[in-house]
Amino acid sequence: MKARVKQLAREVVQRATRGRIVWRGPADARRVALTFDDGPHAMTERYLACLASLGAPATFFVMGYYVERRPDVVAEYLRGGHQVAGHGYYHKRFTRLSPGALRDQLARTEAALGPVPHGRWVRPPHGSLGPVDGATMLASGYTVAMWSFDSRDHDGAAADVLAARCAPARCRPGDVLLFHEGQATTLAALPRVVDALRDGGFELVTMADLTAR
Ligand SMILES: [Zn+2]
Numbered sequence: 001m002k003a004r005v006k007q008l009a010r011e012v013v014q015r016a017t018r019g020r021i022v023w024r025g026p027a028d029a030r031r032v033a034l035t036f037d038d039g040p041h042a043m044t045e046r047y048l049a050c051l052a053s054l055g056a057p058a059t060f061f062v063m064g065y066y067v068e069r070r071p072d073v074v075a076e077y078l079r080g081g082h083q084v085a086g087h088g089y090y091h092k093r094f095t096r097l098s099p100g101a102l103r104d105q106l107a108r109t110e111a112a113l114g115p116v117p118h119g120r121w122v123r124p125p126h127g128s129l130g131p132v133d134g135a136t137m138l139a140s141g142y143t144v145a146m147w148s149f150d151s152r153d154h155d156g157a158a159a160d161v162l163a164a165r166c167a168p169a170r171c172r173p174g175d176v177l178l179f180h181e182g183q184a185t186t187l188a189a190l191p192r193v194v195d196a197l198r199d200g201g202f203e204l205v206t207m208a209d210l211t212a213r
């Protein structure tokens with residue numbers, strides 16, 4: 001019951017903001033989006049090589065502070081056909097920042113990213129979202145990227161457990177799957193997750209493509 005109320009509340013917010021705060025894509029197409037938070041990381045190239053070998057596009061939500069230290073990394077993400085967007089400058093909870101401080105974090109991250117082709121998207125660190133920060137992100141012109149399927153890939157589960165969690169039978173059309181960078185088990189599970197989703201008839205797309213109207 002509680003989960004159903006939460007889902008309804010999300011649908012209302014997603015519709016009321018005309019899809020600018022988004023948990024999932026339309027349910028009428030068998031597509032899902034894989035998303036990876038908290039990069040860039042020392043393992044980023046391995047993630048990108050894995051996704052390239054699978055021919056799978058994904059969406060990366062990265063921290064401005066890390067991107068500034070790796071100025072070439074945005075081009076690496078984009079070269080793979082992936083969407084890349086901000087995940088805060090320092091990964092501070094947006095709900096704890098004043099509107100001015102949040103605007104500063106967004107601007108510094110955007111400056112670190114440089115121009116990106118998929119529009120202005122942001123994923124709030126920890127998925128923390130409240131009315132004031134939500135309004136600030138929308139007023140600043142961002143689409144707010146939440147998720148509908150948490151792989152819980154940072155709980156120490158083995159790769160085969162993680163792959164089983166993300167089995168196609170457990171995913172719904174339009175789902176946005178949350179993963180993280182820098183996780184050996186996530187990387188190890190990735191080929192199995194991608195192959196199984198495709199075998200289950202799902203197409204993998206970026207979040208921008210998933211929600212394009
Ligand atoms: Zn994060």
